[in-house]
Amino acid sequence: MEFIEVAKSRYTTKKYDASKKVSDSDLEKLKEILRLSPSSINSQPWKFTIVGNQELKEKLAEASYFNAPKLKDGSHVVVFSAVDNVDKFEKDINEYLPEGAVGYFNTMLKPQGEDVIKNWFSDQVYLSIGYFLSAVGAMGIDSTPMEGIDRAKYKEILGLEGYQPLVAVMIGYRDEEDGNQPSNNPKSRLDINEIVEVR
Ligand SMILES: Cc1cc2nc3c(=O)[nH]c(=O)nc-3n(C[C@H](O)[C@H](O)[C@H](O)COP(=O)(O)O)c2cc1C
Structure with a gap:
């Protein structure tokens, strides 16, 4: 599929078909795609x-506000977390990054201090989310990026010591009646001339 077709067909799924699961072979590909995400200086400050x-998804659903039904019916949820321990990161990069980086x-x-560093970590994680959303779209898998989660509860439920969950992405297959599909709800975006300039 040409990428423009992926961009037009992927959409934020609001209702999943609970009987359809992402296959183990696709999950293996997704793990590798996540690992290959690009980041500034190849810093990879993420988990x-x-x-x-199902039991764990339902626990997370209780910490997912209006997104709860997606957690219950969707196939898998991918939680994107940033490194939370700057001192450890500083030590670790000596092991895996070249001297220049x-x-x-x-x-x-x-x-610039810890807040700027943590924001920079978060920037890298958000980049990997955009990349992941495109990748799953290209594989014909439906998805929902979700900032509507209780980050502190996610951290506690998943025992993410040293990491801060930022966004969860549900993956799975749409319920045929999902009203948010582009065929039912055409994509809404700002006018191209307002946001894209060619000089
Ligand atoms: C970082 C991020 C967080 C989002 N959080 C939620 C969410 O919690 N629940 C939800 O249903 N949609 C969420 N969305 C979906 C957006 O509303 C959606 O991407 C936007 O309206 C464009 O629609 P489209 O993805 O169908 O093209 C989120 C999107 C992004 C990129």
Whole structure:
């Protein structure tokens, strides 16, 4: 499928078919796709937690406000978390990043303090979410990005020591009657001339 077709056909799924599950072979591909996500200086300040266990999904549903039914019926939820322990990150990068990248972190980011560093971690995680949403769309899997979650409860339920959950992405297959499908609810976006300039 050409990417423009993925962009037009992927959409935020509001109602899932509980009888359809993402296959193990597709899950293996998705794990590798997550691992290959790009990030600034290849910093990879993240953790991706994939939950397919129904009992655990239902616990997370209780911490997901209006998104709860998606957690119950969708196949798997992928929780995108950022590194929360800056000191540990600083030590770890010496092991997996080249000297130049470590130098960039130490001279450009570290002096700006912990809040800026944590925002930068979050930027990297959000980038991986956009990339993941496109990838699942290309694989014919439906998805829902969800900021509407209780991050503190997610952290507690999943025992994500050293990480801060930011966004959960539900994956699965749409209920045929999902009213949000582009065929029922055409995509709404700002006018192209307002937001894209070619000079
Ligand atoms: C970071 C992020 C968080 C979102 N959180 C939610 C959410 O909690 N629940 C939900 O139903 N949709 C959520 N959305 C979906 C957006 O409302 C949706 O992407 C937007 O309206 C465009 O529609 P489309 O994805 O169908 O093209 C979120 C989207 C993004 C990118």
